[in-house]
Amino acid sequence: MAWVLGLTGVVLFLQPVLDLWTARPRxxxxxxxxxxxxxxxxxxxxxxxxxxxxxxQQDGYAYALTVHNGLVGRGIIPESTDPLSYVDGFLRDMAERGWLTSRAIDSSPVPGAGPPIYLYSLTESGRRAREVLTQ
Incomplete structure (x- = not known):
């Protein structure tokens, strides 16, 4: 039992040296x-x-393709990713933050036959967020 206490004392005595030794890599x-x-x-x-x-800067859903091409160019997503479905998640998140407003337009020649397309535009909060992010 005495040797355990002695070993503990040595470790406690050498602790500052061990800390200095490992401080640089840390x-x-x-x-x-x-x-x-x-x-x-x-x-x-x-x-x-x-x-x-x-x-x-853009109106309509052409911005989905522009954003998609930017993300592909950075190597973040593969080129085979569907631009509208992938970017729509980003845009919905920004709309929930209050940075964008959205409006649905009917994408089908027959009203109500197809899924709507959502068009987004910046809100005042979105403009401020963009200013802050560019700084």
Whole structure:
């Protein structure tokens, strides 16, 4: 039992030395993770800002193709992804945040026969969000 107490005392005595020995790798690892997080955040901010910019400049559903091509160009999604179905999720999320307003138009020549197409436009909150994201 005495040897356990002695070993515990040695470990407690050497703890500051062990901390100094492992502090540098820990600090380097933390710095790498912080840089990766900053890069991811910057990339995500650019994507959201780009989507808001496209919606602000284009009318109709052509913006879905523009956003889709931008995401494909960045390597985020494969080219085979359906532009309308994928981008619609982003746009619905932004509408829930109050950044966009949507209106449904009938996509079929026969009223009520096909699914509606939703057209989006920026709200005042969306304009402010875009300004903040570009800074």
């Amino acid at each position: 600090a380097e690892r933390t710095a790498r993770l912080s840089a990766a997080h900053a890069k991811y955040t910057r990339s995500l901010t650019e994507i959201w800002c780009g989507i808001l910019g496209v919606v602000a």
